[in-house]
Amino acid sequence: MAMAEHVKRFHGVWPHGLKGLVSGTATLLFFFFLVVIAALLNWMNIPIIRMTSFGQPILTSPTARIHHDRIQYPLNCSTSNTTETCPDNYPSVFELEESTSTETCPDYFRWIHQDLKPWKSSGITQDMIERGIPSADFRLLVVNGNAYVEKYRPGFQTRGAFTIWGILQLLRLYPGRIPDLDLLFFTGDKPQIMKRDYKGRNATSPPPVFHYCGEKAALDIVFPDWTFWGWAEVNITPWEQMLRAIKKGRERIKWEEREPYAYWKGNPRVAANRIDLLKCNLSDKIDWNVRLYKQDWRKEMGQGFRHSNLEDQCTHRYKIYVEGATWSVSEKYILACDSMTLMVKPRYYDFFSRSMVPMRHFWPIRRNNKCRDLKFAVEWGNNHTREAQTIGKAGSRYIDEMLRMRNVYDYMFHLLNEYSKLLKFKPTIPLEAQRVCAETAACSEKGLWKEFMMQSMVKSPSDKLPCTLPAPYEPRAIQASLDAKEKITKQVETWEAEYWEKRNDKKQ
Known part of the structure; x- marks a missing residue:
């Protein structure tokens, strides 16, 4: 029963004429008694039995009004060597908050x-x-x-x-x-x-x-x-923990103070597309404005993954995403860094990337013209730092907001x-x-x-x-979206053609 009702009932049993003698003192004593009892229940974490809308009892704690703060079914591992079995006491329903509201999905x-x-x-x-x-x-x-x-x-x-x-x-x-x-x-x-x-x-x-x-x-x-729940073989933690670490990592160096180059680190042996990317690395002959590093996972395993922490790789203004054998799980980690993502045109897609837009969330790079495209993108970004930083932040914001684990x-x-x-x-x-x-x-x-x-x-x-x-999307809406993305990409290619034409004119 609510505390207010207890007090109300208490006042109802005393004649009004006697309130000067005992009612004031008794009321204070009874109120104090209720406060002490409530505090003890809270301190002892004694559960209270409530009924769900389905008529099933649910144990709740006074300190835990939100279900996610309570452990309703911890992992029940037996201490014997017998094969684990599934408990029979998993909840079959869940209780909604009275004020719950449903948002529209991304x-x-x-x-x-x-x-x-x-x-x-x-x-x-x-x-x-x-x-x-x-x-x-x-x-x-x-x-x-x-x-x-x-x-x-x-x-x-x-x-x-x-x-x-x-x-x-x-x-x-x-x-x-x-x-x-x-x-x-x-x-x-x-x-x-x-x-x-x-x-x-x-x-x-x-x-x-x-x-x-x-x-x-x-x-x-x-x-x-699978990496949303962790990739143990390469020490990549579950997504919620990994994203928190990347958020902290990207705050270490301000965008303006990061290396003004495009960064990529990964295993090139899984795809010809990545081997081709290595041709753009810094050499004695030319600087394509990229810094590429091979990832040797066997060596990293032997060294305890000291040089492969994703949260330590938000050090450059630009990061390159290039597919592996097909799509790569690295996409979400690269976009989360706040660096402007230079996305080598993907052939494959995952569940969340199809609604991303070039020049809003990333900069498009052609597969068959990587080196020249990358150099121009970095040159453009270093001459338009506010715009480049905006694209980088929009990409990471998309990941932060749209790719929450709840989504x-x-x-x-x-x-x-x-x-x-x-x-x-x-x-x-x-x-x-x-x-x-x-x-x-x-x-x-x-x-x-x-x-x-x-x-x-x-x-x-x-x-x-x-x-x-x-x-669902209307077919016309899908085609209109594809056409708009293609138009934006073509505009970038036009800018680049003009850039290289001017450079050639200067040489002549």
């Missing part, structure tokens, strides 16, 4: 509709799933709120393990809100489902396969990559919900599938693998609804 969520469009008219059948198995590393099902995985082949490093871990955290964040579903996932680099294989009169419907990136010629369904989870939430609506069958658990949960995924891990899982673990259900999914 604009890039609209691409969810586009990625699922190939199955909009036909739906997704069980036969499509079966035909997609040769292209997948694992199959994941959600049935009655529980997750099950059937593994087909080992993926590269622990990509699959941390991807599954991420989906498990989604189930913990929004318990009871993820519908039954059956999906296939590929953890490699190159897209698997190519449009050319499903054209013609006798072509079958394409199988739906989830993947980290897509391209114009592919039908892969784009999903957040990553909400993107996953809406993608899986929209996908489930297309299923033409009721998902059933395959005989070879194993139930997975945080305990089965993390309890047996050690070292950085265990540490990163603990850092990225969702410890309590959300007390807010996911953001509201915006409507």
Whole structure:
């Protein structure tokens, strides 16, 4: 009962004429008593039982009004050597705050509709799933709120393990809100489902396969990559921790005081595009205004990753993004640095980058003209420092605001919900599938693998609804956006042509 009501009832039992003798003193004593009791409850952290709107009891603490401040389901690892099992006491619902309000999701969520469009008219059948198995590393099902995985082949490093871990955290964040579903996932680099294989009169419907990136010629369904929960093999922490570190790192050197060159550090051996980039490095003959460094991950592992901290790499005014075998997870780390990103024209895209705009979030660089483009971009930036700094900050602000971990989870939430609506069958658990949960995924891990899982673990259900999914793009809007980006890129190329023409005239 509320304190005010206790006081009100107390006054009601005494005649008004006696208040001069005892009511004033008694009221003060009783009020003091209530304050002491409340303080003791708060100090002892005694839980209070409340009922959810679903009629289920929830334990709450007086000091924790927001669910994210409470541990509702910690990791329950057994002390024996037996195989971990999934607890049966995971919450099946979550309670919303009374004042909760739903925001509209970022604009890039609209691409969810586009990625699922190939199955909009036909739906997704069980036969499509079966035909997609040769292209997948694992199959994941959600049935009655529980997750099950059937593994087909080992993926590269622990990509699959941390991807599954991420989906498990989604189930913990929004318990009871993820519908039954059956999906296939590929953890490699190159897209698997190519449009050319499903054209013609006798072509079958394409199988739906989830993947980290897509391209114009592919039908892969784009999903957040594993590094949002950590890349233990190269000591890259989960995204929330990594972004905080980069934010601190970018404050160490003001933009104007940074090296006035374009910086890149990475593994060039994974792609001809990167090997070609190395030709632009500083030499005795010419300075293309770039400083490029090879990353030897084996050497770094042996030295404890002392020279590969991403938060220490915000030292130049300009940073180069160039794809590896396909897209690269480095994109978000490079954009987060506040340096103007010089983006070598990408062939592939991830889930968040399609709504980025050249000359607003990054400077476009052609693949077949890298050195000259890079030199001009740096020259332009050093002569237009305010504009260059604005582009750099806009890119990092996009990452800071649009790629918050809550948005990553909400993107996953809406993608899986929209996908489930297309299923033409009721998902059933395959005989070879194993139930997975945080305990089965993390309890047996050690070292950085265990540490990163603990850092990225969702410890309590959300007390807010996911953001509201915006409507799909109209086809004309998509084409208009592509045309606008192309027009901006052509304008930059025109500026560059004029720049080199003037330099040649001076030489003559």
